[in-house]
Amino acid sequence: xxxxxxxxxxxxxxxxxxxxxxxxxxxxxxxxxxxxxxxxxxxxxxxxxxxxxxxxxxxxxxxxxxxxxxxxxxxxxxxxxxxxxxxxxxxxxxxxxxxxxxxxxxxxxxxxxxxxxxxxxxxxxxxxxxxxxxxxxxxxxxxxxxxxxxxxxxxxxxxxxxxxxxxxxxxxxxxxxxxxxxxxxxx
Amino acid sequence: xxxxxxxxxxxxxxxxxxxxxxxxxxxxxxxxxxxxxxxxxxxxxxxxxxxxxxxxxxxxxxxxxxxxxxxxxxxxxxxxxxxxxxxxxxxxxxxxxxxxxxxxxxxxxxxxxxxxxxxxxxxxxxxxxxxxxxxxxxxxxxxxxxxxxxxxxxxxxxxxxxxxxxxxxxxxxxxxxxxxxxxxxxxxxxxxxxxxxxxxxxxxxxxxxxxxxxxxxxxxxxxxxxxxxxxxxxxxxxxxxxxxxxxxxxxxxxxxxxxxxxxxxxxxxx
Numbered sequence: 001x002x003x004x005x006x007x008x009x010x011x012x013x014x015x016x017x018x019x020x021x022x023x024x025x026x027x028x029x030x031x032x033x034x035x036x037x038x039x040x041x042x043x044x045x046x047x048x049x050x051x052x053x054x055x056x057x058x059x060x061x062x063x064x065x066x067x068x069x070x071x072x073x074x075x076x077x078x079x080x081x082x083x084x085x086x087x088x089x090x091x092x093x094x095x096x097x098x099x100x101x102x103x104x105x106x107x108x109x110x111x112x113x114x115x116x117x118x119x120x121x122x123x124x125x126x127x128x129x130x131x132x133x134x135x136x137x138x139x140x141x142x143x144x145x146x147x148x149x150x151x152x153x154x155x156x157x158x159x160x161x162x163x164x165x166x167x168x169x170x171x172x173x174x175x176x177x178x179x180x181x182x183x184x185x186x187x
Numbered sequence: 188x189x190x191x192x193x194x195x196x197x198x199x200x201x202x203x204x205x206x207x208x209x210x211x212x213x214x215x216x217x218x219x220x221x222x223x224x225x226x227x228x229x230x231x232x233x234x235x236x237x238x239x240x241x242x243x244x245x246x247x248x249x250x251x252x253x254x255x256x257x258x259x260x261x262x263x264x265x266x267x268x269x270x271x272x273x274x275x276x277x278x279x280x281x282x283x284x285x286x287x288x289x290x291x292x293x294x295x296x297x298x299x300x301x302x303x304x305x306x307x308x309x310x311x312x313x314x315x316x317x318x319x320x321x322x323x324x325x326x327x328x329x330x331x332x333x334x335x336x337x338x339x340x341x342x343x344x345x346x347x348x349x350x351x352x353x354x355x356x357x358x359x360x361x362x363x364x365x366x367x368x369x370x371x372x373x374x375x376x377x378x379x380x381x382x383x384x385x386x387x388x389x390x391x392x393x394x395x396x397x398x399x400x401x402x403x404x405x406x407x408x409x410x411x412x413x414x415x416x417x418x419x420x421x422x423x424x425x426x427x428x429x430x431x432x433x434x435x436x437x438x439x440x441x442x443x444x445x446x447x448x449x450x451x452x453x454x455x456x457x
Contacts, residue, residue: 017265025253025261030246043257050261052332054268065236072239073232080210081335085415120240138208139241145209164204170237 006067010058020057021050024071031072035079035142036086045082049075065174069117083142119173127166130154134162196226207234213338213346213364220342330417334364334373341366347432347453355380356450363432363453365420372420374432379416379451382436384409389450390441393422394431402433407441429455 005023008016028049032042053074060070124132134152137143138159145163149156199222205211211219223229253261338344347363358378365372374391382389391405403426408418420432431454435447 017269018262021253021258021261021265025258026251027243029253029257030251031242033251034242034246043254043260046253046257047260047264048331051264051268054265064232069236069239069243072243073235076207076235076239076242080208081331084210085331117240117243120237121244124241124244135241136245139238140245142209145205160201160204163208164201167204167207167234167237167241168200170241171233174237174240 004062004067006053006057006060006070007062009054010060017054020053024053024068027068027071028075031075032079034140035076035083041082041086045079048082049078052078080142119176120170123170123173124166126169127162131162131166134159135166138163195222196229198222199226199229203229203231203234206231207238213344213362216338217344217346330373330419333419334375334417337366337371337373338364341369343368345372345429345455347455349376349451349453351451353448353450359451361415363420365426365429365432365455367426367429370422370426374418374420375415376410376418376451377415379410379434381410384439386439387436388439388441390435390437390445391418391420392433392435392445393420393426393429394433395426395428396430397428398424401444404441404443405432407437407439431455 005016005020009020025046028046029042032045032049033039036042036045053071056074060067064070065073124135127135130152134148134154137148137151138145143151145159146156148154149159152159199219202211202215202219202222205215206219219231223231341364343366345365345367347365349359349361349363351357351359356379360377361375361379363372363374379389388407388409390407392402393405394402403422403424405420405422408416410416431452433449433452435445435450437445437447
């Protein structure tokens with residue numbers, strides 16, 4: 001498996017463009033379908049994400065994150081912008097908060113999750129169910145914090161605190177990965 | 188370490204968490220930028236990477252497969268992007284484009300991978316297209332990206348929310364964002380009634396308290412469909428002390444002096 005496809009894109013390897021689409025297309029498509037309800041919106045979003053990715057490939061630093069996480073971060077930036085733009089509201093969504101799973105996350109088979117996602121999962125598993133559920137709604141479903149508060153009957157400040165602390169926990173785990181700590185060892 | 192310092196750091200951490208999950212509006216983005224000056228050890232990208240890793244961890248077991256037609260479009264997009272970056276003639280973006288217009292236009296012009304290869308081959312014959320790409324990365328960005336980048340990167344941004352003044356415009360939302368130092372900005376509207384450009388066009392006016400009684404002409408723009416619109420602000424005269432931004436509906440091409448009603452107005456804070 002080629003470890004440096006983004007660096008190849010940035011350095012001028014024309015073959016890397018199609019390879020990059022094939023490597024990360026399914027991932028970006030999956031993220032878009034998670035955050036945007038309508039397929040046509042997701043298709044448009046994927047196009048915007050890849051244009052952004054072509055521009056950002058040169059900023060990829062393997063010392064900070066894996067290519068997969070970097071691509072997911074670029075995708076999320078664009079998807080959040082689009083999400084805000086179209087002002088989708090969870091009231092439009094077919095799924096209710098009660099139907100959302102809160103069990104331990106599952107890993108994808110096709111997408112290369114690697115250690116970073118495993119670390120994130122380890123951090124998530126250390127959170128209380130309520131915290132994990134809030135983070136799941138905020139990160140995976142893209143629900144605004146106020147909506148999460150309304151749906152779960154929690155104060156907005158509590159929701160924001162759960163999101164903040166959850167992300168800090170995951171960040172600490174990822175920092176531990178860079179240092180070579182054992183999973184779950186972050187404070 | 189003072190309580191105020193700790194408090195501002197907590198505020199910054201919360202803004203970074205908000206940014207990584209639900210995004211920030213322009214005023215909040217400005218606050219985050221200001222706080223980052225005092226807390227350079229805090230990096231928003233850390234939260235963004237954490238959120239990305241969390242989403243990867245929580246994705247379904249079966250990854251989705253990219254639809255074939257979408258893959259084709261991405262290849263076409265890539266060809267167009269890199270070819271444009273390589274210095275091929277690129278027209279200026281329309282003055283007013285619906286948010287989804289760039290994508291719509293991409294869909295409507297399926298040039299195809301063969302076109303990309305042909306363009307690339309031509310460039311290779313000249314100087315090696317990737318080398319050219321690296322020297323002249325100047326492709327015009329979609330307005331949505333320009334707008335987001337402007338908000339992210341402009342230090343002296345002023346945020347001016349719209350207020351609908353006429354009955355048909357009460358539901359208009361959005362804002363103007365303006366940089367005094369750059370003398371440029373953008374307007375974002377949601378809910379602005381579409382216009383028939385052969386009969387009437389929207390016109391922007393900028394009230395500058397230091398100028399004469401007439402506001403500065405900010406140019407005309409169109410709204411092609413119901414939805415959000417992003418319009419660059421590029422006044423022909425210097426705007427020294429903007430007090431308000433206002434929109435009227437005028438005859439095609441606009442007018443020099445307007446006597447029409449102000450449809451939506453944004454008052455500059457402070």
